Amino acid sequence: MLKYQQIADEIEQYINQHDLKQGDKLPVLEQLMRQYAVSKSTITKALELLERKGVIFQLRGSGIFVRRHNRPGYMSLFSTQGFKRNLGDRVLTSDVLDLSIMKPDETVSQNLGISTEADVYHIERIRYVDGELFCVEESFYVKEIVPYLNREIVTDSIFDYIQSALGITIGFSDMYMQVGRLQEKEARLLQLNIGDPTLRIESIFHLSNGTPFDYSRITYHYEHSQFVIQANGPYL
Amino acid sequence: MLKYQQIADEIEQYINQHDLKQGDKLPVLEQLMRQYAVSKSTITKALELLERKGVIFQLRGSGIFVRRHNRPGYMSLFSTQGFKRNLGDRVLTSDVLDLSIMKPDETVSQNLGISTEADVYHIERIRYVDGELFCVEESFYVKEIVPYLNREIVTDSIFDYIQSALGITIGFSDMYMQVGRLQEKEARLLQLNIGDPTLRIESIFHLSNGTPFDYSRITYHYEHSQFVIQANGPYL
DNA sequence: TTGTATAATTGTACCGGTACAATTATACTT
DNA sequence: AAGTATAATTGTACCGGTACAATTATACAA
Numbered sequence: 129m130l131k132y133q134q135i136a137d138e139i140e141q142y143i144n145q146h147d148l149k150q151g152d153k154l155p156v157l158e159q160l161m162r163q164y165a166v167s168k169s170t171i172t173k174a175l176e177l178l179e180r181k182g183v184i185f186q187l188r189g190s191g192i193f194v195r196r197h198n199r200p201g202y203m204s205l206f207s208t209q210g211f212k213r214n215l216g217d218r219v220l221t222s223d224v225l226d227l228s229i230m231k232p233d234e235t236v237s238q239n240l241g242i243s244t245e246a247d248v249y250h251i252e253r254i255r256y257v258d259g260e261l262f263c264v265e266e267s268f269y270v271k272e273i274v275p276y277l278n279r280e281i282v283t284d285s286i287f288d289y290i291q292s293a294l295g296i297t298i299g300f301s302d303m304y305m306q307v308g309r310l311q312e313k314e315a316r317l318l319q320l321n322i323g324d325p326t327l328r329i330e331s332i333f334h335l336s337n338g339t340p341f342d343y344s345r346i347t348y349h350y351e352h353s354q355f356v357i358q359a360n361g362p363y364l
Numbered sequence: 365m366l367k368y369q370q371i372a373d374e375i376e377q378y379i380n381q382h383d384l385k386q387g388d389k390l391p392v393l394e395q396l397m398r399q400y401a402v403s404k405s406t407i408t409k410a411l412e413l414l415e416r417k418g419v420i421f422q423l424r425g426s427g428i429f430v431r432r433h434n435r436p437g438y439m440s441l442f443s444t445q446g447f448k449r450n451l452g453d454r455v456l457t458s459d460v461l462d463l464s465i466m467k468p469d470e471t472v473s474q475n476l477g478i479s480t481e482a483d484v485y486h487i488e489r490i491r492y493v494d495g496e497l498f499c500v501e502e503s504f505y506v507k508e509i510v511p512y513l514n515r516e517i518v519t520d521s522i523f524d525y526i527q528s529a530l531g532i533t534i535g536f537s538d539m540y541m542q543v544g545r546l547q548e549k550e551a552r553l554l555q556l557n558i559g560d561p562t563l564r565i566e567s568i569f570h571l572s573n574g575t576p577f578d579y580s581r582i583t584y585h586y587e588h589s590q591f592v593i594q595a596n597g598p599y600l
Numbered sequence: 601t602t603g604t605a606t607a608a609t610t611g612t613a614c615c616g617g618t619a620c621a622a623t624t625a626t627a628c629t630t
Numbered sequence: 631a632a633g634t635a636t637a638a639t640t641g642t643a644c645c646g647g648t649a650c651a652a653t654t655a656t657a658c659a660a
Binding site for chain 2: 180301303355358
């Protein structure tokens with residue numbers, strides 16, 4: 129494991145364990161250097177990670193401070209995208225409605241940048257947070273990249289599997305979101321009514337070399353989904 | 365202006381002017397070093413900025429590549445938060461419904477971390493993108509930090525003003541979003557019907573020293589608002 | 601007490617370097 | 631043509647350093 133990641137993790141743990149609050153001051157850079165016995169740039173790198181993650185903010189001439197929003201019940205928008213971690217103490221479970229191999233239609237092949245003749249895994253799941261209906265998700269994985277999936281993997285966490293078992297590293301994702309009304313099938317699955325409000329997010333996940341490998345459409349239960357996004361500058 | 369910001373801007377311009385597409389390769393690091401006559405770490409910093417912004421991705425052993433999503437009509441979620449730039453060729457205009465000084469209620473004072481006795485500016489605007497109804501926004505600015513606002517400033521861009529004229533630097537923001545149904549007043553302003561779907565985003569903007577100075581609530585017209593978020597790893 | 605100049609603190613910009621792992625190109629074999 | 635070892639390419643991790651601007655603390659004056 130990389131030094132700066134390790135250090136970032138430890139600092140974050142420290143913050144959580146000591147239940148530090150917004151504005152609380154952390155040890156100064158030089159102190160952290162000594163404490164972890166690494167160079168300045170390594171500490172800087174670790175702190176930068178934490179800053180991006182919304183865990184701290186740094187103020188030159190002053191110090192390093194804890195950043196913490198104060199609204200329980202809001203999930204990070206990014207933590208719900210394919211990852212079962214980072215939901216804090218909440219439990220994410222799934223019902224698998226479908227797991228099959230198929231040929232993609234025009235839209236899917238377009239978004240994944242593959243031919244309509246290539247194989248894709250098709251997965252449909254209902255997801256729950258603490259037992260409450262959270263969203264329905266339909267996703268497509270390029271079979272050439274993710275050659276094998278089974279019900280167990282798909283019930284748990286697909287992303288965990290493809291990273292740990294297949295050694296695939298995920299690079300970045302594009303998420304497209306819009307608000308709309310529920311259609312018949314979605315409404316039935318979410319136990320809501322046709323025409324009810326909903327949030328839809330389409331995501332395209334890319335390997336670190338830029339190849340798309342997963343296209344997914346998530347439809348959220350509007351009453352049980354609220355998200356927080358911690359954004360950073362620079363605001364130019 | 366900082367070197368690495370300057371370089372980042374120039375590289376981004378280059379990409380746009382030459383209309384490079386996803387996957388196109390940029391000059392290698394060493395070439396960029398020579399080209400801009402700066403050290404490796406400065407180029408690295410510039411590229412890191414662009415990577416965070418979703419403009420490029422880097423692949424070690426291979427090169428630096430252009431990243432570009434291909435859905436016109438989707439606005440970056442962050443560019444619509446207080447900034448009139450970065451909307452591409454789209455035009456953002458506003459109708460100011462109210463601009464007044466008042467005492468904050470409990471909710472507002474809580475979110476801004478001030479007493480209910482402190483003064484705040486209250487602003488209510490309807491916002492249009494290319495003339496189309498986009499959202500209604502109600503925002504509160506701490507008067508002690510932003511001592512003066514007028515109708516002209518508020519019609520244009522508040523953030524531009526407080527940064528350039530007041531020299532205030534914005535640090536970070538927390539955004540809370542959820543989907544719901546329109547209430548009477550919102551529906552009227554957005555020319556929609558009561559109960560129609562909507563996206564609501566509350567934002568708290570902080571100075572770079574962590575002090576909140578702006579709390580705002582935006583209610584979006586669900587038919588004219590679709591957003592893109594370009595996310596980066598690491599996905600652990 | 602209140603302001604004000606001065607000094608100490610502290611993170612950031614930028615330089616230059618070494619080592620290395622991941623990728624890609626090349627040469628070689630089968 | 632297709633695989634395979636080898637070398638060249640290329641970005642990232644990490645080190646250590648100087649200079650500086652923003653903040654905060656200190657000492658002093660009004």
